[in-house]
Amino acid sequence: MVEPMPAVPEAILQVSDLHAYYGKSHVLHGVNLHVGTGEIVCLLGRNGVGRSTTAKAIMGQVVAKGGVRFKGRDILGMKAFEIARLGIGLVPEDRSIFPDLTVKQNLMLGMKDSRAVGRWSIDDMYALFPRLKERDNTPGGVLSGGEQQMLTLCRTLMGDPDLIMIDEPTEGLAPKIVEQVGTFLQEVRNRGISILLIEQKLAIALDISERLYLMGHGRIVFEGTPADLKHNDAIRKEWLEV
Numbered sequence: 001m002v003e004p005m006p007a008v009p010e011a012i013l014q015v016s017d018l019h020a021y022y023g024k025s026h027v028l029h030g031v032n033l034h035v036g037t038g039e040i041v042c043l044l045g046r047n048g049v050g051r052s053t054t055a056k057a058i059m060g061q062v063v064a065k066g067g068v069r070f071k072g073r074d075i076l077g078m079k080a081f082e083i084a085r086l087g088i089g090l091v092p093e094d095r096s097i098f099p100d101l102t103v104k105q106n107l108m109l110g111m112k113d114s115r116a117v118g119r120w121s122i123d124d125m126y127a128l129f130p131r132l133k134e135r136d137n138t139p140g141g142v143l144s145g146g147e148q149q150m151l152t153l154c155r156t157l158m159g160d161p162d163l164i165m166i167d168e169p170t171e172g173l174a175p176k177i178v179e180q181v182g183t184f185l186q187e188v189r190n191r192g193i194s195i196l197l198i199e200q201k202l203a204i205a206l207d208i209s210e211r212l213y214l215m216g217h218g219r220i221v222f223e224g225t226p227a228d229l230k231h232n233d234a235i236r237k238e239w240l241e242v
Helices: 051-058 080-086 103-109 122-128 130-134 145-157 175-190 202-208 226-230 233-239
Strands: 011-022 025-036 040-044 063-070 088-091 163-167 194-199 211-216 219-224
Touching: 011 051, 011 194, 025 040, 025 051, 025 063, 025 194, 025 219, 040 051, 040 175, 040 202, 051 063, 051 163, 051 194, 080 088, 088 145, 103 122, 103 145, 122 130, 122 145, 130 145, 145 163, 145 175, 175 194, 175 202, 194 202, 202 226, 211 226, 211 233, 219 226, 219 233
Parallel strands: 040 194, 040 211, 088 163, 163 194
Antiparallel strands: 011 025, 011 063, 211 219
């Protein structure tokens, strides 16, 4: 059983003994993790172990108890829009773009305040993903899966978050697009934004994350560096590999 963590002063996000529920179903059983400022941390695991629920609990979208602190502030129990305004962005697995709005309109909707100058502009998004500029006036609903994933990543960044949680961004994407997503996330980190990456694919986790957590049955079963996991055959076989 994983013991609750002591305070981590440099952590922008700290989750301690987090439990979450869907009705009477107890999904998370005391999750402990933290993300440092400007750090990419990956949350790995098989489908159904509680990774997405962890992100939703942090974001205030499911009933939860325990401790969630963001920039030193306890946010558990706050509403999702209040948490977003504090500086956390969530990129959901289903992408949730607006299909009848154009690419540019989707990006504009991601802005918290059109009068404020954030770290990202629409031109920045187009520079990182030129394909989006080519599709500027195209409705989101007719974009390819890869283009939609690019769009939802960029829309979240338009809100100028300090931390983004990204749920399965490479699911169903071609290898070339997966590589683009990896490069994009590293650029995001280089601008000082922290990332909690929820993934099932081991390759991207080992390639871009500084630390990672492995979940099983609603708990953290392993914490370490990519090198630690790469050399731990037993843990990978038991909790990750099919």
